[in-house]
Amino acid sequence: MNKKGFTLIELLIVVAIIGILAAIAIPGYLGAQAKSKRSAVKENAANISKELQNWLASAYATDINDRQADINGDGAMSDITGETATSLATAVTTHLNYGSIVNPYSSTGGLMFVAGAPGTVAGEVYMQGNNTTKSILIVGIAEDANHAAYEVFRQTVSVE
Numbered sequence: 001m002n003k004k005g006f007t008l009i010e011l012l013i014v015v016a017i018i019g020i021l022a023a024i025a026i027p028g029y030l031g032a033q034a035k036s037k038r039s040a041v042k043e044n045a046a047n048i049s050k051e052l053q054n055w056l057a058s059a060y061a062t063d064i065n066d067r068q069a070d071i072n073g074d075g076a077m078s079d080i081t082g083e084t085a086t087s088l089a090t091a092v093t094t095h096l097n098y099g100s101i102v103n104p105y106s107s108t109g110g111l112m113f114v115a116g117a118p119g120t121v122a123g124e125v126y127m128q129g130n131n132t133t134k135s136i137l138i139v140g141i142a143e144d145a146n147h148a149a150y151e152v153f154r155q156t157v158s159v160e
Helices: 008-059 085-094
Strands: 113-115 125-130 135-143 149-158
Touching: 008 085, 008 125, 008 135, 008 149, 085 113, 085 125, 085 135
Parallel strands: 113 125
Antiparallel strands: 125 135, 135 149
C-alpha cells in the first residue's frame, strides 16, 4: 500500500518543537515590550525637560523682547511675560504637540503629562513647578515585571 500523510509521532514531534520555540521566544518578546514602554517614558520625559528648560529661560529672560514661546502648540510665538514655573508645567498638558501623547501602559489612552506632585501611575510624566526657585521637577514613572510603579526619570530644570 502506498499511504501518504504524517504519523502521529511525527505530528507530536512537530508540536513539541513549536512549543519549545514558543517557550523561548515569548519571554524575550515580553521583555522587549516592557523595555520599549520604559524607553517611551524616558524619551518623552527627556524631550519635555528640554522644552521646559527653553520655556523657563524665555519666561524669566531679562530682556522683555526674549519672553516669547509657543506654549500652546499653534505655531505662533506668544508673549509669556508673567508666566511662572507652575503655569508652564501646566501648559504642557494642553499643548497641541505634547498634550495628546498617550500613556504607553494604558490601553484606554489618557494624557501622559500630568501637572502636579509626582504620583505613582506607570507611564505618566509628572511636572511640578516651583515658583520660588524658578524650577520644574520632571518625574517619569514606569512599571516593573510585578506591575509596581517606579521612577525611571527624574530631573529638575531651572533658569540658568
